[in-house]
Amino acid sequence: MKKAARVGPASLAEGVREGDARAIARAISLIEDNDPEAARLIGELFPHTGRALLVGLTGSPGTGKSSLVNHLARHYRAQGKKVGIIAIDPTSPFTGGALLGDRVRMQEHATDENIYIRSMATRGSLGGLARATGDAVLVLDAAGKDLILIETVGVGQDEIDIVRLADVTVLLLVPGLGDDVQTFKAGVMEIADVFVINKVDRGESERVERDLKAMLSLSRRQDGWQTPVVKTVATEGTGVEELAEAVERFNAYLDQNDLREQKRTERWQERLLDLIRQRALERVLEVAVGKESLARYAGQIARRERDPHSVVEELLRTAGVNRG
Amino acid sequence: MKKAARVGPASLAEGVREGDARAIARAISLIEDNDPEAARLIGELFPHTGRALLVGLTGSPGTGKSSLVNHLARHYRAQGKKVGIIAIDPTSPFTGGALLGDRVRMQEHATDENIYIRSMATRGSLGGLARATGDAVLVLDAAGKDLILIETVGVGQDEIDIVRLADVTVLLLVPGLGDDVQTFKAGVMEIADVFVINKVDRGESERVERDLKAMLSLSRRQDGWQTPVVKTVATEGTGVEELAEAVERFNAYLDQNDLREQKRTERWQERLLDLIRQRALERVLEVAVGKESLARYAGQIARRERDPHSVVEELLRTAGVNRG
Numbered sequence: 001m002k003k004a005a006r007v008g009p010a011s012l013a014e015g016v017r018e019g020d021a022r023a024i025a026r027a028i029s030l031i032e033d034n035d036p037e038a039a040r041l042i043g044e045l046f047p048h049t050g051r052a053l054l055v056g057l058t059g060s061p062g063t064g065k066s067s068l069v070n071h072l073a074r075h076y077r078a079q080g081k082k083v084g085i086i087a088i089d090p091t092s093p094f095t096g097g098a099l100l101g102d103r104v105r106m107q108e109h110a111t112d113e114n115i116y117i118r119s120m121a122t123r124g125s126l127g128g129l130a131r132a133t134g135d136a137v138l139v140l141d142a143a144g145k146d147l148i149l150i151e152t153v154g155v156g157q158d159e160i161d162i163v164r165l166a167d168v169t170v171l172l173l174v175p176g177l178g179d180d181v182q183t184f185k186a187g188v189m190e191i192a193d194v195f196v197i198n199k200v201d202r203g204e205s206e207r208v209e210r211d212l213k214a215m216l217s218l219s220r221r222q223d224g225w226q227t228p229v230v231k232t233v234a235t236e237g238t239g240v241e242e243l244a245e246a247v248e249r250f251n252a253y254l255d256q257n258d259l260r261e262q263k264r265t266e267r268w269q270e271r272l273l274d275l276i277r278q279r280a281l282e283r284v285l286e287v288a289v290g291k292e293s294l295a296r297y298a299g300q301i302a303r304r305e306r307d308p309h310s311v312v313e314e315l316l317r318t319a320g321v322n323r324g
Numbered sequence: 325m326k327k328a329a330r331v332g333p334a335s336l337a338e339g340v341r342e343g344d345a346r347a348i349a350r351a352i353s354l355i356e357d358n359d360p361e362a363a364r365l366i367g368e369l370f371p372h373t374g375r376a377l378l379v380g381l382t383g384s385p386g387t388g389k390s391s392l393v394n395h396l397a398r399h400y401r402a403q404g405k406k407v408g409i410i411a412i413d414p415t416s417p418f419t420g421g422a423l424l425g426d427r428v429r430m431q432e433h434a435t436d437e438n439i440y441i442r443s444m445a446t447r448g449s450l451g452g453l454a455r456a457t458g459d460a461v462l463v464l465d466a467a468g469k470d471l472i473l474i475e476t477v478g479v480g481q482d483e484i485d486i487v488r489l490a491d492v493t494v495l496l497l498v499p500g501l502g503d504d505v506q507t508f509k510a511g512v513m514e515i516a517d518v519f520v521i522n523k524v525d526r527g528e529s530e531r532v533e534r535d536l537k538a539m540l541s542l543s544r545r546q547d548g549w550q551t552p553v554v555k556t557v558a559t560e561g562t563g564v565e566e567l568a569e570a571v572e573r574f575n576a577y578l579d580q581n582d583l584r585e586q587k588r589t590e591r592w593q594e595r596l597l598d599l600i601r602q603r604a605l606e607r608v609l610e611v612a613v614g615k616e617s618l619a620r621y622a623g624q625i626a627r628r629e630r631d632p633h634s635v636v637e638e639l640l641r642t643a644g645v646n647r648g
Binding site: 039042043046047049050060261264265266267268269271272273275276277278279280281283284285294295297298299301302303304307308309310311312313315316319320321 | 363366367370371373374384585588589590591592593595596597599600601602603604605607608609618619621622623625626627628631632633634635636637639640643644645
């Protein structure tokens with residue numbers, strides 16, 4: 001009888017490991033809320049992770065990521081694989097409404113217990129979307145998903161940080177959408193293991209493909225991988241098989257060349273830096289400043305009574321952060 | 325004779341304050357390199373800042389920001405104002421070439437000593453582009469620039485962080501470029517104090533304007549400002565006067581409603597959080613891990629021998645970061 005009453009993190013971890021959708025949902029909510037329980041839960045789940053294949057998909061708004069993810073999920077489900085989807089939610093609190101597509105999508109898969117879909121969004125400046133996404137991926141991994149699809153909108157630093165979680169990264173381009181190969185920001189083209197030109201029925205796709213292949217022929221990846229270009233019409237599911245094959249080819253390439261551990265180590269190094277940054281900030285704020293007085297310091301700086309670097313030095317000293 | 329030999333930070337600060345272009349360039353390079361001298365220099369310059377009007381301009385690639393910034397700079401120079409421009413450089417190391425427009429631009433203004441143009445780019449994961457840009461703005465401010473134009477490409481979190489430095493933020497949209505009002509990411513629409521629909525000669529601008537005005541009519545800013553929509557053809561300079569007027573109107577609004585100090589305080593609060601995060605990370609890395617061993621920790625995590633949160637706890641303890 002003692003056991004039955006207990007609903008602590010141990011049973012939550014158990015629930016997650018059994019693949020229970022409600023347990024997964026609760027675990028991810030704890031992560032989103034930056035709840036202290038979340039770190040403990042991840043500690044418990046962590047030894048049971050590292051099995052899922054993580055596939056990141058990114059591209060500008062309107063490139064058709066959601067359609068493609070939807071078709072990919074269906075493809076993997078048809079192979080009997082368990083699928084998790086994390087959609088980084090681009091909804092603006094100002095405009096609203098972008099969740100609609102997600103709800104439609106969830107209805108399609110609602111009766112299938114082997115697919116789990118979750119939208120995530122930034123919560124405040126202390127949030128850290130990449131960190132929360134990384135931990136949510138660990139939850140789905142521990143829950144026994146074979147494939148975890150991580151979908152992000154856009155091509156900024158936050159997307160780069162998020163796709164960096166993935167084993168295989170797919171970058172979508174659409175002809176005539178202003179995302180010319182030349183205009184991509186630093187680091188964006190480099191992250192793609194597979195390129196997709198979507199909506200190839202719209203014309204102009206030959207030019208995009210030519211530009212892309214020209215660029216790829218000029219470059220050489222350190223790991224020797226030759227980035228393939230797959231053409232799709234996501235709304236109709238055309239090219240989805242080819243995309244899944246390209247993903248699988250890169251996955252096999254990672255194993256054949258002993259690259260998987262190396263890549264995961266590099267990624268964990270980035271995530272460690274991010275975690276240290278965040279936890280250290282939390283400690284400094286706890287120890288050296290209350291939430292009220294941070295505004296007071298900011299006011300002094302805004303009025304030019306103090307300079308920002310001397311304020312930060314003082315706060316770090318107070319929090320006991322040593323100089324090297 | 326003793327004086328003449330001295331070329332330390334004091335004379336660099338003096339050079340900056342005199343508006344000397346070489347001193348400004350050296351100061352910004354120190355900032356980009358995260359040189360310890362940079363913090364001391366900012367400390368010296370800081371009391372002499374806060375006078376310039378900071379105008380941020382952002383928008384997707386291809387919206388014509390550079391043209392518009394160029395025309396704006398010309399407009400302000402014609403009024404006898406001193407202008408600084410910081411262009412956040414979107415050049416990908418993979419594709420190269422995006423600096424070309426900047427060089428062309430610099431040539432146009434090369435003979436004018438009252439305009440200073442600088443491109444900045446991320447340097448490694450420890451870089452912190454928003455922080456470096458913030459300090460570079462302080463340098464131009466101390467150098468006596470009346471207006472500082474900060475130009476960023478894209479609409480991600482890094483751009484939001486950068487435009488957050490500005491007093492007035494201008495967001496560019498272009499008809500038919502896939503950046504529909506509905507698809508903007510969280511936080512992007514909210515940051516605009518002035519909207520610009522550029523390339524209105526390209527058609528479809530009526531739809532964009534209608535969508536934008538519909539969205540604006542549904543929202544109400546806390547500060548009561550009614551965000552204007554300006555139409556431009558940046559390549560021809562059409563609408564630049566109107567844009568400058570809209571910027572000036574918002575600037576006057578800040579003063580009339582005692583909003584400037586409040587807004588600057590809010591922004592300094594964000595920047596303090598960023599600085600604490602970064603400096604604390606640097607200390608933890610100095611004290612608790614050498615660069616080699618961070619990779620070792622990451623390897624242990626990648627092999628699931630340890631979990632990330634316990635590693636971070638240990639590192640913070642070693643660095644003396646107290647629990648609250």
